[in-house]
Amino acid sequence: MDRYNAREAEPKWQAAWEEAALFAAQRDPARPKYYVLEMFPYPSGRIHMGHVRNYTMGDMIARYKRARGFNVLHPMGWDAFGLPAENAAIERGVNPADWTYANIAEMRAQLRLMGFSLDWSREFATCDPAYYGQQQALFLDFLEAGFVYRKASVVNWDPVDMTVLANEQVIDGKGWRSGAPVERRELTQWFYRISDMAETLLSALDGLEAWPEKVRLMQANWIGKSRGLQFSFPTRNAPAGFEEILMYTTRPDTFLGATFAAISADHPLARALAKDRADVAAFCAACRRVATSEEALEKAEKVGLDTGITVVNPFLPNQPLPVYIANFVLMEYGSGAIYGCPAHDQRDLDFARKYGLPVHRVFLPADAPEGAGEEYLSQEEAAFVPPKTEPVRYVRPLAGDAHMTGQTAIDAAIARAEAEGVGQGATQFRLRDWGAGRQRFWGAPIPVVHCPVCGIVPEKRENLPIRLPEDPSFDRPGNALDWHPSWKYTTCPDCGADAVRETDTMDTFVDSSWYFARFTAPRAETPTQAEDAAYWMNVDQYIGGIEHAILHLLYSRFFARAMIATGHLPKTAAEPFDALFTQGMVTHETYSTKDARGRDVWHGPDSIIRNEAGARLEDGTPVTIGPSIKMSKSKRNVVDPTDIVDQFGADTARWFVMSDSPPDRDVEWTASGAEAAWKHLQRVWRLAQEALAAGPGVPEDAAPLHRATHRAIADVTEAIEGFAFNKAVAALYTLTNAVAKSRAPGSVRVAAMKVMAQLMQPMTPHLAEELWSVLGGAGFVTDADWPVLDESLLVDSSVTLPIQINGKRRADITVPADAGKDAVEQAVLADATVQKWLDGAAPRKLIVVPGRIVNVVV
């Protein structure tokens, strides 16, 4: 009997689908649409197993929905701007565009081998001028509508590479590439006004019911809403212009526990003082030397400098508070100034003890005994920070009773402060505006011109796209657009004077913030096309990695709203992704040996001989087997999907990554697992051949196979709908076993195998086509309707009920499925095992759950 030959069948069916243009989506208002999208890849050069898993999930949904009669849009493109292309240019002297497009060609070919049902006619790369030109048009509309603006801000600056660094690119205070100490610089930069939408972006999260709770929480935390009191304290001894300091607190109930105030080193008052006082200047400079990364901040000791200035708390006029400049106060949050309440904040307490400041208690645990120690903390005590919802006993209440919860006290404190004109309730967000300019070459140029006469002037729309030059050079650090001999020199679109282009390019997150909308009309002369956007939006199912839970998804939600406001999307697209699924990673064991100096040397799976006893290199050197972790080049625990396709075919890889592990968890790639998947597909193929060759068989055996087939239809359908692909695979194994055991007539087995082909089509489409074809199915199985479930076949005529005695299973009983409670009770009481346990007595209790279980209490 012939084996199933994936190497021949897969290209054959891919070509046939292509020929029939099965996956080219056409707008068709008569049919319900379904838009399924996987996060598009960065063209790094090769696809990896993570891609295979991600796109197989999307393909399963796309193929399943198509079979259910939906008009499916399932596009693919390339998130093609970014630093790796520039690094390749610097290291190897290649042109970033050439490098990128070569990678795209390579990866496109690899993706096509997988047989995904993608509409390749909609493909684009974000580095295509046709794409980023429309992005520039969007930018101009956003600028006009006020969604984009310029402001000065403090950034991490690498003085060697001459570029701004993201916090993630600062390692131990040094630039990740240059190793130079990072400076904090104030630069004028482009920003998206996302913070104005903080409230909307937060409250709309509630409506995203088909998003993982985890992602919604992460976004909510990132937006970081807090309710508190904003107020000013009058100053003494402060320079002119600083008669008061604006502050913010979320715990105004601790107002009377304030014993000091602190401002950021970047606070205007600190800067003013630094001009005249060397000690202040030196201290502030030292604070700034610490990079803004969280890691660096956490390690830094909390230090402060007494300015000699004091502020007066209007509720404690006789206790002026010293004002410190402190390294832990952030200018970016609130107003850059705080008061310290050491008794109820550990950080403030550490600071107070270090500088010998008083520690005044505001409240005690509700059940604390009255008496000594009520007003001041002893030296050993930690700060008392109970949840706001917990009732406590106030010894220094600003307003309200002695006994109340923190929240009640906060509300009362705000009310009193407002009534006395001392401050007002205010909401703060952690979310800051999105700095969207990068001093890099390989990004979409920001389409504005700096004119010495007119200032910042938007480029004329008819001049878009503003293309990147095709001949950049990377022989010196910094932004190649800046060094280009001619590119930036232009004339002012308004007055015609000599002017220079903006050389900042857009953050690559901009590119990915609207590509899903562009896919609905990828060749339109405007960013989107109204009918297409109205028909295809929203994305019904979005699938990608959890690593994009915050930035990409938040920026996309912002962009969708800004695009609605500027007329590029229908109002219904404010939340562009109806459902989100975050898939787990593909992991693999790691293999290491030690070199002469005792350092780890990593080995790839294909250089290892692995058996039960362990692992060794081909020359016999024993190898240490490490835990299964995400496939990565540095640990070399990578399996190339193309190798698997060569060896077993795409269907095997697809089947394997859907098996065993739930899609939101990690799946461990193993050689034996891949082989087992391949064997299973071969087995299915063999069963089809056997079914075709089978004779009349045993007619009585037709019914069980018929039932097993419909059980599989029910289970696979439910599993796919519920994103439980591992259970869909399990249900198909069960059906396979049923066919293998069946002695039903050949025609019945052929019918079962045709259903098998239909149910396997979303996972292993090539094998499914081959089966469908030899079994005599009409047309493509890819184009066939989903099999129709006959629910009556799911019900058995009799059921076996377990019998528990005192909650322990002791026996079982088979009764007609429609047997009434009385009939079941009688049958149970007649059962030999039950009679043995009852020993002649009547049961104390008899619980019958129809169709489920019986419990006898003796």
Next chain:
RNA sequence: GCGGGCGUGAUGGAACUGGUAGACAUACCGGACUUAAAAUCCGGAGGCUCUAACGGGCCGUGCGGGUUCGAGUCCCGCCGCCCGCACCA
């Protein structure tokens, strides 16, 4: 520190709103076929224990308690692991 999630055989995992724990698979063991191996097919299997056998018994979902006729599932208290966020005032 804050927030979230998870602990089930050798392994990945399954178990609907409390109702036969371990589906399905991997690895493993035994058998058939074969000169042999591979492939394939058939069978076994949570642990302990009693029995010559057929069949029983006890224990068992991280640990300890609770609710219930009945708990992997619900409640309380611990332990461990993973992930995200964090000088956020």
